[in-house]
């Protein structure tokens with residue numbers, strides 16, 4: 001059973017870090033924390049689903065969401081969200097195969 005320091009696994013977190021780095025490498029200011037200006041991040045050990053809705057002031061649990069991963073500045077704790085779909089993870093991997101088979 002994984003402990004709380006290895007929830008999605010070191011290999012997956014490293015893979016996500018590599019995907020982020022490859023997409024920002026060479027860009028001005030890439031990797032610099034917008035709050036403290038340091039460059040020392042960790043990939044959150046779990047996925048985040050950001051709920052979205054078409055009605056203001058409504059929060060729908062279990063409805064539409066943006067599956068995401070977060071990176072956290074090790075110095076100041078700033079959190080940055082990144083869409084798993086944009087990073088290239090297939091929808092089947094993000095939502096699970098059963099959801100894809102059901103057309104969700």
Ligand SMILES: [Zn+2]
Nearest residue numbers: 033036073076
């Ligand atoms: Zn910071």
